[in-house]
Amino acid sequence: MKLKYYLVALLSSLFLQSSASFKTILDKEIFYVELDGKIDLRFGYAFNRDSFNAKPKDKTSSYSYLRFLYLQQVYPNTQMGFNVEAGVSGIANLKALDIEKLDMEEWYFIIKNQELGSIEYGKRSLVSQSMLINTSKIYAAAGGVNGHWTNYANLRGNENRDNGPGYDKDKVFWVKPNIYSEYNGLELGLKQPSINYISPKIYNFQLGFSYVPGKNNLQYSNLIAAGLSYKNSLSDDIGFTTALTGEFARENLTDCSDGTSKNYECRNQLLHWNFGLKLKLFDLDCIFSYGNGGKSGEKRNHETNNTYYMNAGIAYRSDSYKSSLTYFSSGRDIAGEGTNELTSYALSLENSLFLGTSYYFDIVKFSTKEPKIENNNSGYVFLAGLKLSF
Secondary structure, eight states: BBBBBHHOOOHHHTTTTTGGGGEEEEEEEEEEEEEEEEEEEEEEEEEEOOOTTTEEEEEEEEEEEEEEEEEEEEEEEETEEEEEEEEEESHHOOOOOOOBGGGEEEEEEEEEEETTEEHHHEEEEEOHHOOOGGGTOOTTTTTTGSSSGGGOOOOOGGTTTTTTTTTTHHHHHOOOSHHHHHHTTOOOOOBBOOEEEOOOOOOEEEEEEEEEEEOOOOOOOOEEEEEEEEEEEESSEEEEEEEEEEEEEEOOOOOOSOOOOOGOOOOEEEEEEEEEEEEEETTTEEEEEEEEETTHHHHHOOEEEEEEEEEEEEEEEEEEEEEEEEEEEEEEEEEETTTEEEEEEEEEEEOOSSSSSEEEEEEEEEEEEETTTTOOEEEEEEEEEEEOOO
């Protein structure tokens, strides 16, 4: 079944409204409805250290989503409803607008009480992701160091230098300031929902818990996530938010077979935490965060002793212009081999056009270090793109 005609009609009706009403389309005493979405077309070019005179690798990609939120008052101070978000990746899939290519990224039911908080059940980001503070809260353009720039460049050195974009990067480096479940792509569905609770704000504090029962695709069972945030302000233009989030699961040794690295499918204990601070100073937003994953993840022949990262950034926003400067560095301490290090900087510029459209540019500088590699890799990734947001 094609979605083309339905989406065209939907987008046309949205464009007839003012830009201020693109998101909230119904706000009554009993009913509340939000509808928003984005289409992002990206064009990327990577220049590695020894290939500035060679033709750069190029790649085009896209990502689009449409989100619908519905809430209805059922009791005084109590609402029930649901949230659905569908996404599609790839230019070919976007052109086809085939329902079979859609990914139901979020679907969950909501019970929300102003005094008791909200309970959400289904497929949604864990509170360790949604409450986490890093530069994903402020970036412009394609995401800066939080974006998908590593899909365009090869981070490896020596004989691995020519193995193509993204080659084996996640087994060697930690490339984004994300919590474990988001970094490794936790998959939830009808048979694997999450249960989430988010408290109301009490003296500027807010608490959240998530629970994923049973075994998931990350090979962990009964994953628990939590977050605690504090927000305060001196005025509408000056304030700060701080948050501590984390994830925990017991080690999984049931899938180990004969103990050799080739057949290891077991996992160390999951214990990953992130501390973040966000400052708002008029039109500037500043971020600092630090995270540690310890030994979390797959058991290997060369064990990972520790994983850590630091992330910082500053962003400026106006009605028609956005810019951000973001920084990320990480280390993975591999037993018997040393620490693999990655450092990246990103300058991101985005400018509005009309009716929710904008164009942007991202330039990312990266460098890597593997102790046993003589010729470590470094280079630049340039990204340009168009966005349609409503």
